Amino acid sequence: MTDDNHILPAIRENAEKGFRLLMAEYREPVYWHIRRLVVSHADAQDATQEAFIRIFRCIDQYSGEGTFRAWIFRIATNEALRLLGRNQGKTTLSLDDTVAATLTMKADDYFDYSDVEAVRLQKAITALPAKQQLAFNLRYYDDLSYREIAAITDSTEATVKANYHFAKEKIIKFMNSNEI
Numbered sequence: 001m002t003d004d005n006h007i008l009p010a011i012r013e014n015a016e017k018g019f020r021l022l023m024a025e026y027r028e029p030v031y032w033h034i035r036r037l038v039v040s041h042a043d044a045q046d047a048t049q050e051a052f053i054r055i056f057r058c059i060d061q062y063s064g065e066g067t068f069r070a071w072i073f074r075i076a077t078n079e080a081l082r083l084l085g086r087n088q089g090k091t092t093l094s095l096d097d098t099v100a101a102t103l104t105m106k107a108d109d110y111f112d113y114s115d116v117e118a119v120r121l122q123k124a125i126t127a128l129p130a131k132q133q134l135a136f137n138l139r140y141y142d143d144l145s146y147r148e149i150a151a152i153t154d155s156t157e158a159t160v161k162a163n164y165h166f167a168k169e170k171i172i173k174f175m176n177s178n179e180i
Contacts, residue, residue: 032141067151132166
C-alpha cells in the first residue's frame with residue numbers, strides 16, 4: 001500500500017499524476033467495498049466512478065482529521081447509499097435501508113453459485129442489520145481499523161466493535177446451522 005501522505009502532495013503538485021496514483025491505490029478496494037453494498041457490477045462501477053469524481057472535486061476539503069483512507073471510504077459508502085436510494089425511488093437512503101435494497105437487486109456474476117459456502121456466507125451477511133453488515137464488511141473484507149470504521153459510519157469505536165462482534169456471532173451461527 002502506498003503511503004497516503006504521498007497521494008495528497010502528488011495531487012496538489014500535478015493533478016493528473018496524483019489522481020492516477022490515487023486510482024492505482026484505491027480503485028479496486030473502493031470498487032469491492034461498493035460492490036458488497038450494491039451487489040450489481042454495473043451499479044458498483046457507476047458508484048465507484050461517482051465516488052472518485054467526488055473525491056477529486058472535494059480533495060481540498062480533506063481536513064487531515066482521521067485517515068485519508070477512512071475519508072475515501074466514507075465518500076464511497078455515501079455514493080453506494082445514494083445509488084441504492086435512487087434505485088428505490090428515494091433521494092437518500094439511510095444505512096438501515098441498505099439490506100432491504102441490496103436483497104431486491106440482481107446479483108449478476110457476483111457469486112459462483114456452485115460454491116455453496118460462499119453463497120451461504122453472502123446470505124448470512126445480507127441478513128444482518130445494516131450497521132452490522134457495514135461494520136463486518138469494512139473490518140473483514142477491507143481490513144479497516146475500528147477508528148476508521150467509526151469515522152466512515154459516523155459512530156463511536158465502541159459501537160463499531162459491538163456491531164462487528166454481533167455480526168460475526170450471527171454469521172458463525174448461520175454458517176453452523178443447516179440453512180441454505
